[in-house]
Amino acid sequence: MKQHTLYLYVFYFVCSFSINSQTKLYKSLETALNNPNDVVKLFLGGKNLKTLDNRIGNLTNLEYLNLQDNQLTELPKSIGNLKKLKKLYLSNNNFTEIGNEIKNANQLIFLDLSFNPLRKIPDFVFELSKLENLQLFKTNLSSMPKKIKKLKKLVSLELGKNNFKVIPKVIFEIKTLRTLGLNSNNISVxxxxxxxxxxxxxxxxxxxxxxxxxxxxxxLQLNKLYLSYNNLSLLPDSIGEIITLEELGLMGNKLTDLPRNIMRLENLKILSLNENNFKKIPIILKKLKNLKYIYFSHKFISQEEIDDFEKNTKIKIINK
Structure with missing residues (x-):
């Protein structure tokens, strides 16, 4: 199994974990229950919980609930009282299925079910009409129900580290998507x-x-495209058509050269070429005026060649 599979999930988690510093973050249910009407954000992650106290339903103003990194297998029915909930983190528990207890939380915009042995998406998810971000990293999925089309506001869908051999056709009907994560599957075409x-x-x-x-x-008008750790040996000239591209990940392939038209990627800032079969740094990259970083590691590349390439450019080669 190839490595480097978790950093995307970590990236998404860090981005979505930002908390308004003006709102108190409670870290104990007992403390929160002393002032239930004041509690908007509650963090109960990493507490080795096997069950969730039914009194969680008393926190009717709760908008943020983090239950990640526990041992939960089910949720209490009272969680259905949390009708103002907007962000719910259930990652890294032991859920094999989740009932409709959360169905009433129709204000949810973010839901993380990653690292649970689900095998299928719980039905309640398709009723979350305001959901924008759905995280399903490593949930043993191999298919996608057509009902996912009901999520009319979905902009981010994370399906990394699952069992997809092809991208489910229904995904191409979710026209609102801005971010699609399919790392570490078995996709070939x-x-x-x-x-x-x-x-x-x-x-x-x-x-x-x-x-x-x-x-x-x-x-597509992509800003970020990551094709690292596949079996690519050649890139076509047509890659230069994605002029909106700012980040391009190609590390861990079998590339020996780059097409001339790559110089058309005038907005490219970060290019990852580590672990390919280059014998030298492609000179064509000097023509990319906005390129800032090239990740490039190979035993044939000397520091002298790196210094010579960086001369008279603003490009930094990171050789590791």
Missing amino acids: LPNSIAKLINLRELWLMNNNIEVYPEAINE
């Missing part, structure tokens, strides 16, 4: 239907089995 995701800005396909660059990607 991307269909032309990917071009239907007209609002997509970030596509993560690391640690798959892609051998041929999927040119349908070029029709």
Whole structure:
């Protein structure tokens, strides 16, 4: 199994974990129950909980609830009282299924079910009409129900570290998506239907089995494209058509050179080329005026060559 599979999930978690410093974050249910009407944010992560106290339902003004890193297998029915809940973290527990207890929390915009042995998406999820961000990293999924189309406001869908061999067709009908994470699956081909995701800005396909660059990607206005740790040996000139691209991850492939048209990526700032088969640093990259960092490591590349490349450019080569 290839490595480097968790950092995307960590990235999403850090970005979504930001908490308004003006709102008190409670870290004890007992303390929170002393002033139940005042509690808006509650963190009970990493407390080795096997059950959740039914009194959680008394915190009817709760908007943020973090229950990650416990041993929960079910939720109390009283959690249905949390009708103002907007962010719910249930990652890294022991849920094999989750009932409809959360169905009434129809204000949810963020839901993290990652690192649970679910095998299928709980039905209540499809009733969350305001949901924007759904995290399902490593949940043993291999298929996607058509009901996911009901999530009309979904902008971020994380499906990394699952068992997908192909991208489920229904995903291409979620036109609101801006971020799609499919790292560490068994995907070998991307269909032309990917071009239907007209609002997509970030596509993560690391640690798959892609051998041929999927040119349908070029029709998207991506800002971030990560194809690291696949089996790519060649990039087509057409990659230069994604002129909106700011970050391009190609590490861990079989590349020996880059196409000339890559110089058209005038907005590119970060390029990862580690662990390929380059014998020298592609000189064409000097033409990328906004490029700031190239991650490039190879035993054939000397410090002298790096210094010579960086001369008269603003590009920094990170050789590791």
